[in-house]
Amino acid sequence: MSDYTRLTRADATDWMADYPGFGEMRSYTDGLEAEQVALTWRLMPPGTGGRGSYGHSHKTQEELVLVVRGTITVKVGDEVFAAGAGDAVRFAPEAVRSIHNDSGEEAEIVLISNRSTDTAADATQVEDFWPE
Numbered sequence: 001m002s003d004y005t006r007l008t009r010a011d012a013t014d015w016m017a018d019y020p021g022f023g024e025m026r027s028y029t030d031g032l033e034a035e036q037v038a039l040t041w042r043l044m045p046p047g048t049g050g051r052g053s054y055g056h057s058h059k060t061q062e063e064l065v066l067v068v069r070g071t072i073t074v075k076v077g078d079e080v081f082a083a084g085a086g087d088a089v090r091f092a093p094e095a096v097r098s099i100h101n102d103s104g105e106e107a108e109i110v111l112i113s114n115r116s117t118d119t120a121a122d123a124t125q126v127e128d129f130w131p132e
Contacts, residue, residue, distance in 0.1 A: 007031040012041070022048050023106070029115060038119075040111040044072065050098030051075075055129030058093040058122045063113045065089045065099065070107030072099045075130050096126050 012026035023043040032039070055075065065074075071084045076097045083089055091097050101107040116122050 005032045009041070016042075021045065034115055036115055038111075038113045038115045042109045042111065044070075044099075044101040044107040044109065046101055046104050046106065049073075049100030051100035051102070051130050052132040053098075053130065055096045055098040055126045057096045057124050057126065059124070060093050061113050061116050061119070061122050062093055063091045063097075063111060065091070066110045066112070068108040068110060070101065070105050071103045072107050072109060073102045074099050096129060098130050100130070 007028050009026060012028045012031055015025040015027060016022045017024075023045045025040060025042045028034070028039040028041065029037075049072070051073070065072075065083070066088045067083050067085050069085050071082055074081055074083050074089055074097070076089075076091065076095050099109070
């Protein structure tokens, strides 16, 4: 492996590509050949995110969310709060959580976690976590 790897936004995998109107959720992890850290950038149009759907937790994966632009609403367990540009939130693996953009402006966030070889096996989905 080289001393560095560069990846453009256009080359990062967009997990939201099949969901028009839901913004972008670009995973940089594999493209950068990251061995230890997972890096995701998300652009959230107004009214998108987890409200009205499921939440999730993990068995081992801690997650950090940095709000770069805009404001998101965060639900962790029974607590709901706003996080704005420059704010960061740490989620313990077992914390059931979800985020949503309730504002009228786009929100931009960066998600960082430890790289998991099997993220799906590590995650537990909680249906009806955040009813509308």
